Amino acid sequence: MAASGAGSGSKTYSFKVVLLGEGCVGKTSLVLRYCENKFNDKHITTLQASFLTKKLNIGGKRVNLAIWDTAGQERFHALGPIYYRDSNGAILVYDVTDEDSFQKVKNWVKELRKMLGNEICLCIVGNKIDLEKERNVSVQEAEQYAESVGAKHYHSSAKLNKGIEELFLDLCKRMMETAQADVRAKGNGASQSGMSRRGVQIIDDEPQAAMAAGGCCSSA
Amino acid sequence: MSQKSERRGIHVDQSELLCKKGCGYYGNAAWQGLCSKCWREEYQRARQKQIQEDWALAEKLQREEEAAYASSQGAQSQPSLTPFSKFEEKKTNEKTRKVTTVKKFFSPSSRTAPKKAPCEKVEKVSGARERHGEALLRDLRGMFTQPWEMMSPTEESHEGKTPSPSISRQSSIETDRVSRDFVDFLKNLQKPGREIHKQCRAFIENMANKKDLGADELSECVQDFYQNMSDRLMTHFKGSTERVERVMDQVEKYIMTRLYKNVFCPETTDDEKKDLATQHRIRALHWVTIEMLCVPVDEEIPEVSDNVVKAITDVIEMDSKRVPRDKLACITRCSKHIFNAIKITKNEPASADDFLPTLIYIVLKANPPRLQSNIQYITRFCNPSRLMTGEDGYYFTNLCCAVAFIEKLDAQSLNLSAEDFERYMSGQASPRKQEPELWPQAGPGGGGGSSPGLTQVYQSLDLLTGLEARQERVLEGARGLESDLISWQESVEREVQEILEKYPLEIRTPASAIDSDNVENDRLPPPLQPQVFVG
Ligand SMILES: Nc1nc2c(ncn2[C@@H]2O[C@H](COP(=O)(O)OP(=O)(O)O)[C@@H](O)[C@H]2O)c(=O)[nH]1
Numbered sequence: 001m002a003a004s005g006a007g008s009g010s011k012t013y014s015f016k017v018v019l020l021g022e023g024c025v026g027k028t029s030l031v032l033r034y035c036e037n038k039f040n041d042k043h044i045t046t047l048q049a050s051f052l053t054k055k056l057n058i059g060g061k062r063v064n065l066a067i068w069d070t071a072g073q074e075r076f077h078a079l080g081p082i083y084y085r086d087s088n089g090a091i092l093v094y095d096v097t098d099e100d101s102f103q104k105v106k107n108w109v110k111e112l113r114k115m116l117g118n119e120i121c122l123c124i125v126g127n128k129i130d131l132e133k134e135r136n137v138s139v140q141e142a143e144q145y146a147e148s149v150g151a152k153h154y155h156s157s158a159k160l161n162k163g164i165e166e167l168f169l170d171l172c173k174r175m176m177e178t179a180q181a182d183v184r185a186k187g188n189g190a191s192q193s194g195m196s197r198r199g200v201q202i203i204d205d206e207p208q209a210a211m212a213a214g215g216c217c218s219s220a
Numbered sequence: 221m222s223q224k225s226e227r228r229g230i231h232v233d234q235s236e237l238l239c240k241k242g243c244g245y246y247g248n249a250a251w252q253g254l255c256s257k258c259w260r261e262e263y264q265r266a267r268q269k270q271i272q273e274d275w276a277l278a279e280k281l282q283r284e285e286e287a288a289y290a291s292s293q294g295a296q297s298q299p300s301l302t303p304f305s306k307f308e309e310k311k312t313n314e315k316t317r318k319v320t321t322v323k324k325f326f327s328p329s330s331r332t333a334p335k336k337a338p339c340e341k342v343e344k345v346s347g348a349r350e351r352h353g354e355a356l357l358r359d360l361r362g363m364f365t366q367p368w369e370m371m372s373p374t375e376e377s378h379e380g381k382t383p384s385p386s387i388s389r390q391s392s393i394e395t396d397r398v399s400r401d402f403v404d405f406l407k408n409l410q411k412p413g414r415e416i417h418k419q420c421r422a423f424i425e426n427m428a429n430k431k432d433l434g435a436d437e438l439s440e441c442v443q444d445f446y447q448n449m450s451d452r453l454m455t456h457f458k459g460s461t462e463r464v465e466r467v468m469d470q471v472e473k474y475i476m477t478r479l480y481k482n483v484f485c486p487e488t489t490d491d492e493k494k495d496l497a498t499q500h501r502i503r504a505l506h507w508v509t510i511e512m513l514c515v516p517v518d519e520e521i522p523e524v525s526d527n528v529v530k531a532i533t534d535v536i537e538m539d540s541k542r543v544p545r546d547k548l549a550c551i552t553r554c555s556k557h558i559f560n561a562i563k564i565t566k567n568e569p570a571s572a573d574d575f576l577p578t579l580i581y582i583v584l585k586a587n588p589p590r591l592q593s594n595i596q597y598i599t600r601f602c603n604p605s606r607l608m609t610g611e612d613g614y615y616f617t618n619l620c621c622a623v624a625f626i627e628k629l630d631a632q633s634l635n636l637s638a639e640d641f642e643r644y645m646s647g648q649a650s651p652r653k654q655e656p657e658l659w660p661q662a663g664p665g666g667g668g669g670s671s672p673g674l675t676q677v678y679q680s681l682d683l684l685t686g687l688e689a690r691q692e693r694v695l696e697g698a699r700g701l702e703s704d705l706i707s708w709q710e711s712v713e714r715e716v717q718e719i720l721e722k723y724p725l726e727i728r729t730p731a732s733a734i735d736s737d738n739v740e741n742d743r744l745p746p747p748l749q750p751q752v753f754v755g
């Protein structure tokens with residue numbers, strides 16, 4: 001995984017990431033590939049694929065990632081806010097062969113920005129790129145859209161295990177940056193309690209100045 | 221001339237100078253008759269005991285405070301004692317009484333005091349039983365509690381302290397046990413342990429004065445306390461999250477066991493109203509089927525229906541716990557049983573698309589008591605780190621989703637036409653038309669998978685019949701033993717009688733004088749005969 005730096009900083013970041021998107025775009029397949037390295041496998045050992053965790057070490061910082069799968073059916077759409085409350089990141093998945101699923105992503109983005117503002121790191125993921133021939137969503141359109149809403153765009157294939165590691169690693173780094181910026185902001189007066197109640201726990205025994213550098217993420 | 225009279229004098233026996241412990245060294249009156257070594261040992265032990273007793277005393281004081289607090293609340297319900305300032309409060313109590321009465325029937329552990337009247341009625345109905353239960357509980361308590369923790373029976377059965385003595389006693393046993401566990405746990409931490417204990421006690425006392433606060437403020441207080449405590453612990457344990465969490469779990473357990481009755485479903489909120497609304501709503505949705513919700517669970521497989529039943533039991537059990545984390549654990553266990561059911565049915569790990577509908581189905585089947593109150597309580601008073609990112613938090617969030625879905629559920633969410641939905645809701649039609657015919661088939665041996673509830677009933681009936689038969693056998697055995705004992709006694713008596721008749725006891729009254737039975741008599745020379753001399 002990520003470079004295991006020799007840094008002395010003993011911080012542990014805990015992040016909550018929600019998976020959003022229409023049913024059948026490959027959300028569950030993506031996490032199972034990422035956490036278990038399995039695809040459509042009948043011999044998967046985990047009892048469930050709805051809540052999975054991954055421990056990472058990024059530039060010497062420990063990261064505990066909790067990935068929350070959400071029910072994608074339309075009738076559960078209204079429950080979204082309960083799921084994504086307090087999340088640090090959201091992975092919005094669409095199926096590159098399904099134009100409709102991309103429209104759904106746009107709806108999610110609007111909702112998330114409205115409810116959570118810029119606190120949340122957004123990833124838009126076009127999955128199933130192994131089906132390139134059947135593509136129905138243009139790469140350019142998708143990438144432009146992502147940029148316009150301050151999200152990052154990725155392409156992936158759970159089937160071929162393409163683009164998944166990168167996507168999660170990138171997201172983690174961005175969430176770390178956001179968390180550090182948050183700490184710096186809170187450092188000027190505001191109490192830290194709001195911070196950890198939002199779900200980010202920063203266990204910090206380094207002086208504040210050490211992390212203000214913010215360059216740790218460019219290392220891996 | 222006995223030795224005792226001699227000792228009463230100035231003579232000092234050698235043994236009195238020795239150590240009372242019998243170690244062989246000389247003792248000293250200043251050390252209570254012990255030698256210096258034994259004295260040190262004894263002193264240490266006594267000191268240790270003293271420390272323990274101090275803690276116990278602290279606990280006892282705490283309990284007394286609580287008891288005083290509870291009885292002062294109880295007094296409010298008596299009109300003559302109601303101060304004018306509390307008049308408004310009483311009126312609002314009056315208003316909610318109707319709802320509360322219903323709650324009392326369902327809740328084993330609700331708050332004390334103000335609503336005494338309706339509860340007394342309940343008590344009268346089950347009076348004899350209650351009393352029996354009380355006696356049993358007292359016996360049990362005697363067995364398991366330390367002597368210093370026993371209150372005198374008269375003190376306990378004091379009238380009007382709480383609506384239902386046996387229930388409050390049960391919970392006070394639990395409180396005692398939790399306090400003891402907490403103290404035991406903190407002892408291992410030594411000095412910081414004491415500091416933690418002090419902080420917690422101070423906080424609980426502080427909270428007792430804040431009972432007029434709204435639920436959100438109460439939550440804020442507890443959350444601030446958690447935050448401060450975990451910040452301090454973090455410094456103390458030098459950032460070891462696991463150790464901090466372990467202590468925080470105990471802190472939560474201790475604090476919330478004590479605060480529970482005042483902060484669970486408080487009167488300042490409409491939690492109770494919501495509980496009843498949800499309960500009615502779920503009851504009205506009894507007709508919703510597995511197919512309508514697209515639940516990927518096949519209850520015809522016995523192992524699956526077994527997991528479904530367990531999941532239902534777990535989510536119902538949540539209400540009986542007092543610590544937020546214990547409530548969460550019930551939800552997690554329920555979820556694991558759901559995952560098992562899905563895994564067995566589908567042979568693949570459950571995704572959120574499988575899990576949420578199944579959880580909704582379980583909640584509809586279970587209709588868990590005080591669901592809204594429990595969710596609110598966990599949200600307000602659980603240690604936040606568990607709720608935010610942890611696995612428990614995920615399942616809890618799904619439960620919240622399930623409840624929200626059930627509240628908003630309409631024809632569309634079940635893929636029904638509006639007309640059908642209306643008809644089912646009003647009870648004019650039932651989607652399970654074929655079911656009445658199926659029911660009789662689900663007989664004892666039939667295992668009718670059509671209705672898991674019914675199968676469960678039959679299984680329970682089987683169990684009960686089995687138990688009855690065993691009880692009968694035990695009684696028979698007891699009766700056999702009794703008659704054996706009686707006949708044994710009779711036979712012994714008979715035998716004794718026979719022997720007595722065979723060898724009658726003849727007590728011969730001694731024929732002669734005092735020394736008649738002296739065997740040596742024969743050897744004595746014959747008594748001197750008087751010799752008469754004539755002359
Ligand atoms: N060809 C292809 N199929 C995929 C890929 N990812 C998922 N699928 C398939 O898409 C279907 C839905 O996937 P799933 O993970 O259940 O989607 P979810 O409903 O969003 O969780 C399944 O049949 C998967 O096998 C992919 O990268 N390529």
Ligand SMILES: [Mg+2]
Nearest residue numbers: 027028571573
């Ligand atoms: Mg899925």
